[in-house]
Amino acid sequence: MLTVTNLRKTFNAGTINEKTALDGVSLQLEEGDFVTVIGGNGSGKSTLLNCVAGVHYVDSGTIMIDGVNVTKLPEYRRARLLGRVFQDPMMGTAANMGIEENLALAYRRGQRRGLGWGISNKERELYQKLLKPLDLGLENRLSAKVGLLSGGQRQALTLLMATLKKPKLLLLDEHTAALDPKTAATVLDMSERIVRENNLTTMMVTHNMRDAIRHGNRLIMMYEGKVVVDISGEEKKCLKVDDLLAKFQQVSGDDEVNDRMLLS
Amino acid sequence: MILILQGAVSLGLLWAVMTIGVFITYRILDYADLTVEGSITTGASVAATLISGGWNPYAATFLAMISGMVAGLATGLLHTKLKIPPLLSGILSMIALYSINLRIMGKANISLLKTDTIYTPFINLGLGSRNAVILFGLICVVILIALLYWFFGTEIGCAIRATGNNPNMIRAQGVNTDSTKILGLVISNGLVALAGALIAQYQSFSDVGMGIGSIVIGLASVIIGEVLFGTRNFLNTLISLVLGAITYRVIIALVLEMGMRPTDLRLFTAITVTVALSLPLFRGYLNTFIRSAKNEKGGA
Numbered sequence: 001m002l003t004v005t006n007l008r009k010t011f012n013a014g015t016i017n018e019k020t021a022l023d024g025v026s027l028q029l030e031e032g033d034f035v036t037v038i039g040g041n042g043s044g045k046s047t048l049l050n051c052v053a054g055v056h057y058v059d060s061g062t063i064m065i066d067g068v069n070v071t072k073l074p075e076y077r078r079a080r081l082l083g084r085v086f087q088d089p090m091m092g093t094a095a096n097m098g099i100e101e102n103l104a105l106a107y108r109r110g111q112r113r114g115l116g117w118g119i120s121n122k123e124r125e126l127y128q129k130l131l132k133p134l135d136l137g138l139e140n141r142l143s144a145k146v147g148l149l150s151g152g153q154r155q156a157l158t159l160l161m162a163t164l165k166k167p168k169l170l171l172l173d174e175h176t177a178a179l180d181p182k183t184a185a186t187v188l189d190m191s192e193r194i195v196r197e198n199n200l201t202t203m204m205v206t207h208n209m210r211d212a213i214r215h216g217n218r219l220i221m222m223y224e225g226k227v228v229v230d231i232s233g234e235e236k237k238c239l240k241v242d243d244l245l246a247k248f249q250q251v252s253g254d255d256e257v258n259d260r261m262l263l264s
Numbered sequence: 265m266i267l268i269l270q271g272a273v274s275l276g277l278l279w280a281v282m283t284i285g286v287f288i289t290y291r292i293l294d295y296a297d298l299t300v301e302g303s304i305t306t307g308a309s310v311a312a313t314l315i316s317g318g319w320n321p322y323a324a325t326f327l328a329m330i331s332g333m334v335a336g337l338a339t340g341l342l343h344t345k346l347k348i349p350p351l352l353s354g355i356l357s358m359i360a361l362y363s364i365n366l367r368i369m370g371k372a373n374i375s376l377l378k379t380d381t382i383y384t385p386f387i388n389l390g391l392g393s394r395n396a397v398i399l400f401g402l403i404c405v406v407i408l409i410a411l412l413y414w415f416f417g418t419e420i421g422c423a424i425r426a427t428g429n430n431p432n433m434i435r436a437q438g439v440n441t442d443s444t445k446i447l448g449l450v451i452s453n454g455l456v457a458l459a460g461a462l463i464a465q466y467q468s469f470s471d472v473g474m475g476i477g478s479i480v481i482g483l484a485s486v487i488i489g490e491v492l493f494g495t496r497n498f499l500n501t502l503i504s505l506v507l508g509a510i511t512y513r514v515i516i517a518l519v520l521e522m523g524m525r526p527t528d529l530r531l532f533t534a535i536t537v538t539v540a541l542s543l544p545l546f547r548g549y550l551n552t553f554i555r556s557a558k559n560e561k562g563g564a
Contacts, residue, residue: 053436079438092436094429097422105426108419110438115415118422161437 001201002029002052002169007061009047009225021047022058023225029169029201036212037205038244039222040252045205046087048222049173052203054078066168080110083162083200085155085175085191092158095147099138099157102146103127106161130160134190152183156190163194170195172204176211188215213239223251265521270394272517276510277401278462279485283509284408284502285455286482292416293448294428298354298479300456302361303335305475307457309365312374312470321382325461332457333450335361340446365472373471381465397466404462408455409502416498424448456482477530484533485509487540 009022021044029035039045051058052065054075062071065081086092093102104119104127124142131139134156138149146154155175162170172191176184192215195202206212212219219236221229221244228251231239282304289297307328314324335357342353366372386396415421426434427444435441456478464470489508495501515536520526 074440076435076438076440079436082436084436086432091430091432094426094433096429097425101422105422105434105437108437113419113423113439115418115420118417118419 001031001033001066002027002203003062003064004028004048004052005062005064007048007051007063008059009044009051009056010059013059020225022051022061025061025222025225025227027220027227029203031201032199033218034195034200034202034216035204035218035220036216037203037220037222038207038209038212043222044225045222046173047225049171049203049205052169053082053084053171081168083109083165083167083170085158085162085170085172087174087177089151089154089158089178092161093146093154096145098143099131099146099149100124100127100142102157103130103161103164106164109165109167130164134160150183152179152187155179155183155187159187159191159194163198163200166198166200168201170200170202172202174205174207177207191215209241209244213241213244219244221248221251223248267394268517268521269514270398272513273510274394274397274401275463275466276513277398277405277506278459278466279481279513280401280405280506280509281408281462282456282459282478283482283485283489283505284412285452285459286479287486287501287505288412288448288452288455290483290486292425292428293445293452295350295445295449296354297336297339297449297452298351299335299339299357299361299449299453300354300479300482301475301477302358302365303332303453303457303475304460304463304478305365305470305472306335306361306368307332307460308464308470308474309368309374309460309472310457311461312376312464313369315376315379315381315465316374321380321384321465325382325458325465328461329454329458332460333454335457336449336451336453337446339453340442340449343449344442344445362472369470369472372473373469376465376468376470381468382462383465401462405506409499409506412502413499420444420447477533480530480533480537481512484537484540485512487537488512491540491543 004025004027007022007025011019011021025044025048037045037048047056050056052063054070054073058071062069064070065078068081070078070081084092094105100119104123107123127142128139136153136156138153138157146157149157159175176187179187188211191204194200202216204216217236218232219239220227229247282300286300289295310331311324311328314327315321339353339357342348342356343350348356383393383396383400386400387393389396391399416425423434423439424444424447427439427441431441460475485508486505488511489504490501492511493504493507495504516529519532524532
């Protein structure tokens with residue numbers, strides 16, 4: 001479903017701030033894979049997701065999604081294939097537009113937009129039906145502006161928007177990191193359920209080792225722009241935080257495990 | 265006095281067209297577009313040149329609008345393709361348009377005193393010239409509000425609104441934000457040029473300097489409209505803009521009547537906009553002040 005070959009990306013090349021974010025990353029995801037991506041700050045995990053999504057173009061390497069070479073496609077042209085949820089709850093929705101308007105924008109992801117109405121009554125019913133199981137009461141305030149919602153509500157809505165039209169690949173970029181622990185758990189459970197129900201191929205970046213272990217059928221760890229650990233199948237199921245810590249210390253060569261990876 | 269008000273309302277209705285244009289970039293696209301300073305004159309210049317050359321005023325006004333759309337397109341391309349920041353792309357267009365407007369007219373101003381204008385058929389109905397403008401302006405504004413209300417409810421219109429709101433989000437939904445920005449700028453400057461053409465025919469001349477300060481007048485009208493008449497929904501907002509433009513003209517007419525020198529108008533407008541823009545801040549201070557005063561009382 002996703003084939004990434006030998007990706008390289010350097011920011012601010014040739015300056016004092018030069019930073020190699022991706023240093024030859026190769027990765028293959030099969031249909032239905034749920035991969036969690038873990039790593040410290042600056043390990044390149046968010047850059048990897050952003051390169052797949054087209055926010056940045058890579059310096060070299062290729063990205064294939066569902067058999068389509070998207071390496072040189074602009075972000076908006078890849079949107080057809082991708083569902084995305086961002087770390088910042090403000091980033092995935094349009095604050096001054098209504099809940100239903102945001103959903104309607106997402107319902108037309110990747111389609112040509114014309115002069116037909118931006119939202120139909122039939123859609124409103126669909127949105128109500130889909131919002132109800134989220135149990136946030138949003139189904140009764142469809143026209144309320146998204147800016148009035150809490151961070152957790154906005155992330156839940158963004159998640160629904162990302163999967164409203166079934167994407168070939170769902171990209172979750174630390175989408176619970178900005179939420180309080182309880183809300184984060186709710187949104188994470190919701191993500192798990194939506195991914196399972198739709199059998200979505202998913203990449204989830206997280207800071208949290210426990211989340212990375214608990215979710216998905218495969219785990220990769222990044223360090224200095226490279227994939228250093230790749231665990232799947234039975235080994236993934238039996239994985240413990242201590243094992244992961246040990247592996248991390250092994251590759252990083254010292255004890256610079258940062259607190260955020262352990263806590264929360 | 266009634267005459268003054270009539271004049272203010274008629275001129276206000278024409279400036280309302282421009283105000284709506286400014287609103288599209290400033291509020292919907294979140295893009296402070298200075299092109300309008302040039303494109304309003306471009307509209308006036310094109311209309312005046314064609315009409316004084318014997319063209320039908322309606323055809324001339326239509327072409328004036330198109331010329332403004334081209335100006336908006338230029339700004340849009342400067343910003344999206346050449347990555348020039350919004351403010352600067354607008355300034356570049358504005359400066360370029362000054363020369364272009366002089367080229368169009370061939371001189372610094374054109375008189376329309378002895379020609380038919382777009383208002384002539386309405387004046388021929390037996391209305392006074394001011395009433396004719398009010399009637400025409402009303403028709404124009406109503407059509408415009410209906411069109412825009414429809415357009416910004418369509419899929420493309422929603423995509424433009426989302427672009428101004430959160431470009432990252434709408435790109436992730438597969439919209440080319442370069443295109444939506446350009447489209448917004450084209451529509452906005454088309455309306456501004458249309459307003460320029462209408463104003464030139466109203467005042468019977470086009471002048472190369474008539475656009476100077478127009479962005480501030482547009483912003484003043486937007487803010488006055490929003491503050492005084494509300495923004496409950498999109499229709500309400502559009503109507504507020506029209507009322508804002510009229511209110512601004514009435515205020516100006518009144519202060520002129522009270523003896524302010526016409527040359528001080530722009531200073532007055534700038535101060536009005538500054539006060540209106542800083543209102544939320546002062547409201548914040550005031551609320552904190554009142555709250556702390558209350559708390560002190562409660563504590564004692």
